[in-house]
Amino acid sequence: MGEPQLCDISVSGRQGISFPQPDVPLADLPESFLRDDLPLPELTELDVIRHYTRLSQLNYSIDTGFYPLGSCTMKYNPKINEETARYPGFAFTHPLQPIETVQGNLALMYSLQEWLKEIGGFAGITLQPAAGAQGELTGVLIIRAYHRARNDTRRIKILIPDSAHGTNPATSAMSGLNVVELKSDPRGNVDLDALKQECDDTLAGLMLTNPNTLGLFDEHVEQVIDLVHGAGGLVYGDGANLNALLGVVRPGDLGFDVMHFNLHKTFSTPHGGGGPGSGPVGVAAHLVDFLPSPVVTIIEEGDEDMPPLYGFIDPPKSIGRMKSFYGHFGMFVRTYTYISMLGPEGLRKIAEHSVLNANYLLALIKGTYHLPYDRLCMHEFVVEGQWADAPDIHALDIAKRLMDYKFHPPTNYFPLIVHEALMIEPTETESKETLDTFAEALIKIADEARHNPGLLKEAPHSTPVGRLDEVRAAKQLVLCCDVGALDKD
C-alpha cells in the first residue's frame, strides 16, 4: 500500500488543465513583486483523478457502510441535495449582486428561516453561522449582549453540564464568560441541587444539550429552565441532538431562549470529511434584536400579481457579523430540498425512527455491554467498553476491532463522565438488518475480548493501515510534503 504524495509523482512540465491565450494586449508585470519560484506539483488530469480516486477508496463513508458515530448524526445524505445546490441559479450567483437579481436565493433563505422557526419554536433565526461551534459563539454572544443591554454587567458566569461537548466550554471562554461545570445526577439529568447553588445574580446562562450526550432527555428540563430564568439567566440549547426531537417537541416551547441547529447533522447536508457545516441560530422574541447582521426579510409586501421583494436588514442591537456574507448558502439549498421532501409528518418520522433504532440496538446489546444509565434513550446511547473479566481491553480496542467487521466505530471516550465510553447513534436511515449485524459484531467482540484478547489489541487487521504512531506524529511534526522532491526534471 501507500498512495504516493503529490510531490512524489510530480514531473516538471506537466499541467492538468490549460487556459486560453490572452485576448488583450499584455501589460507590464510589476517586476519587483514577481515571485521566482512556486513549488506546486505538476501533474496531468489523469494523474490527479487517479490519485484522488485512490485516496477516496482509503476512506470509510456513509455511502460505503454503517457509521454510528454518537452525536454526529451520520444519516444518509440524499443525492438530490447535491443536484439542487449545483443549479446554476444558485451556484453561480455572487453574494454582492443587487438584490433584484437574486430574489430566488433570498426567497429560499426567507422560507428556510420561517421553517426553522417553526421546527424549533423560535421567533427569529440567523442563517449566518458556519458550523455548530460558530452557532454556539453567536448564541453566547447574544446572551452576553442581552445582559449588557440591560446594564446587567455582573452576569459573567455560564453553567455547562459535565456531559457537554468540548465546544461549549471553549465557546464560553472565547466569549469572555467564566465557565462553571455542573455535575449530572445518577439518572444522567442536570443535578438540580448543584444547579440551585449556582443560580445567583452573576448567572449569565446555562448551555444545555437536550437530549444530552448520554442520549437522555432531561427528566426535569422544565424545572432546570425555570431555575435559570428565575435567577435572571438565559438558557442556550445545543442543537447537536435535535434529530431526536423533530416534530416531537419544539425547544422554544420548553423555554430555551436560543439554540443552534446543525444542518450537517439533523438536516442531512454531508459532513465532507470535516465540513462545511452550517449552524443557524434560533432565538426567542426578546433576543431577535441581537441577531447577527444581516437577516433576510420582506422589504416590500407582494400581492396577487407581484411576489414580495426580499432584502436584508441589520437588527437594531445586532452583535455584529460572524463571517463573510450570509452563511453557507449551498447548505441552505440542501436543507431546503430535504425539508421539502419530508413535510411535517416526515420530520416526525425521522425523530421516531432514530429513537426506535437507538433503543432497539440498545436492547440487543445491553446484556453484553454495561449501560451506566438504564433508561429509555433517545436517538443515541452510551455504554461502557470494558469488562471486569477482561480488564486489559479498552473501548479503543473494541472500536478498532469493529473496523475488521466493516463498521465504523462509535464515538469513544466521550462523554467524559462515562468510563471507557462507547457512544452509539444509529440514525433513522439504517435498517433493522444493519442493526442486527452490528449488534452481532459487538457481541462477538465481547466474546473475543475474553478468549482471544490479542485480536482486539492488534486490531484493526483489515484496514489499509494499522494503528498509527501518534507520538511520532506529534514529536517529528511533519506537516507538509518535502518540496525538495519537486526539483526533479
Add this chain to the structure above:
Amino acid sequence: MFIPHTDADRTAMLKTIGIDKLENLFIDVPARYRFPALNLPPALTEMEASAELQTIAQVNESVHELACFLGAGVYNHYVPAAVDAMIRRGEFLTAYTPYQPELSQGTLQAIFEYQSNIAALTGMEVCNASHYDGATAVAEAVNMAHANFRGKRLKIILSPGLHPQYRQTARTYAEGSEIVFLGDDLRADLQAGPEQLIPLIDQDTALVIVQYPDFFGRVYDYTKVAEAAHAMGALLAVSVNPIALGLLKPPGFMDADIVTGEGQPLGIPLSFGGPYLGLFATKKEYVRKMAGRLAGETVDNRGQRAYVLTLTAREQHIRREKATSNICTNQGLMALASTVYLSLLGKNGLRQVAELCFHKAHYAAQAISALHGYFLWSATPFFDEFVIQTPKPVSEINDVLLDHDILGGYDLSHDYPSLDRHMLIAVTEMNTREDIDQLVEVLTEVSDG
C-alpha cells in the same frame, strides 16, 4: 422518506424493546408540548422538489447570464470539471472528520497535501486544515496573537484596506475580550500606503493585519511593516487572494508571521456567499498557538507511511475551556476542492491564470480611465481589481449596466463614506475582451447620458 422500516420491522423492534407503540419512546418529553402540529408545506417527491428548486433558482440571474465585474473578496474563476468530480465522490463527501485514521487515510492525506500546497503558495512553514472563510481566519489570527502574548498586549492594528467584513467579524469575535482595534477609523487616509500604520505600532500591539492585494486591489510590499512590527515585538498577519500568489511574491517572503486568506478563488463556486475556505498558515514556531486541525505524517504498526490528526491537545474536545479556539467542523470538502484545483493547475497553470487576470484587468483599467469622467483612483500597482472614480453614483451606473446584462463593480460608498462615486472593478480570466469592451461602451453612454 429516507426510512427503511416496514410495518413488520417496527412491530418486531418495539417488541424487542418491550414497548407497544412508537409514541411511548417519548415519555420523558413533557406531555403538554409533545408532538406539536408543525405548519410546514406537505412533503414533495424528489421529482417535485427538483422542479420546485429549479423554479426558484431560475428567478436569479447568475454570472452565466451576466458578465461579472464584481469581486470584493470573492471572484468568478473557472472551476475545472475534475474538481467537482472528486469532491462529489461519496467516500470524501459522506465521511466524518478523520478521527479514526485507519478508516480515513484518504481524507488525512488530502489534508496533508492541502497543507503542503497552501504553505508553498503563501511561503509559510505550516498551514492548518482550514477555517470557515477569509473573515473568520482573520478573527482567529487576532485570537492567536492575543493568546501568544497571554492577553498582555491588547492592541490590534487593522489596515483600512483590509476587507470591511473581515474587520467587522474580527470585532464581533473579540467582543468578550479587552482587545482594542485601531488603524481603520474614519481618519485613516485611504490613499496612503501601509506605512501609515507604522507609527501606530507600540509595545502594547499584538498584531498588525494587512491585505495583499488590499481590498482596493493595490499591491504593496509589507517588508517594512513586518520589520516595524517585529521591532516592537508584535506580529504581522497578511490576508491574501491566493490567485495573486501565482504571480506575486508571497507574504512569507516579507517575513509575515501569519498568512490568512479567502480560498474561494481556488476552485470553489460563488454559491451566493458560501461555503468557502479560510486559509491559515504561520511560522513553525507558532504551530502550537495556531487553532484548527492539523494532519501529520507518521508510520503505522506495519511500518507504512500514514497520516493522523496531530497536536490535538490544543483543541476543544481535549482542552475544553482552555482550547486555542472553539473550532470543530471546518471546511474539509472545500479544502479538498482547492487541493484538486491546485494539483490540476500546478505552478504553470496558476501562473497562467494569475497573468490572465492581471492583463485583462489592466486592459480594462486603461480603457475605462481613458473615458471622459472616469479616473483611476490610485497609481499604486494592482493585480486584478482596481478602483474607478465615477461621474455618477455607482448604484445608478450599475442599474444601467444591469440593463445590458453586466454585473458592475462594488459600490465602495457602502463601507467608506469618503468613497462616494467609487467603484471597485474585478476582472478575471472569465471576462473576454468582448465583455470588457462592452463594459467600456456602456460606461461611455452613462457618462455622456
